[in-house]
Amino acid sequence: MDDLATHLKELEEKLFEPSVRASRDMLTALLSRDFREIGSSGRLYTFDVIVPALLTEQRTGTSRGEFFETRRLAEHIALVTYRAIHTDVAGSERRTLRSSIWRLEEDGHWRMLFHQGTVIA
Template sequence: MDDLHSHLKDLEERLFDPAVRGSRQALAELLCTEFREIGSSGRLFDLEDILTQLPADPGDTALRTLEDFHVSQLSDGIALVTYRATRTSPDKPTVRSLRSSIWRLEADGCWRMLFHQGTLTR
């Protein structure tokens, strides 16, 4: 379980990386084809929304960090991760949120995110 914890934390942190966020291909390698996200705005996004919108925002240089990372294995090949995220930018207020993701082990042996939700906190 410790290996899974470290691996999924690494995958979540990759999604914080501006180089990954700016690359349609890198994002597609981390997300399932059925991916869905409920953003902190309350909007629902699918895979194509993410693959189109994230790389189109090259000005997003915010630093993202996570803490209180927890993994719950729901079944073989399905895991729920929860954590607190902080986004800091030099020219914007700091944003804090609670995050949850469901990761699925795919047939090719790679873990990919199936679902993600962010909820703003104070």
């Protein structure tokens, strides 16, 4: 389980990287075609909506995660929870609680199936 937790943490952290968020190939490698996200706005995003949005995103600042926990829900399904901190160029921080469901797909790669972020004080 430690190897899986480390692997999924690395995959989550890749999604913080601007170069990954700007690459259709990388996003396709990390997100399942069945992907769904409930954003902190409450809006639902699908794979076909989120990928183009990320490709044109003009995000500034840096993001990092902390307090990662992984729970296997089934043989090929895992839940990752953590806190994300985004720091903008002015130094202001935005903190969110994050949860992601990852699925081991038929090609042998783990891909994110579901994600939700909730803003915290």
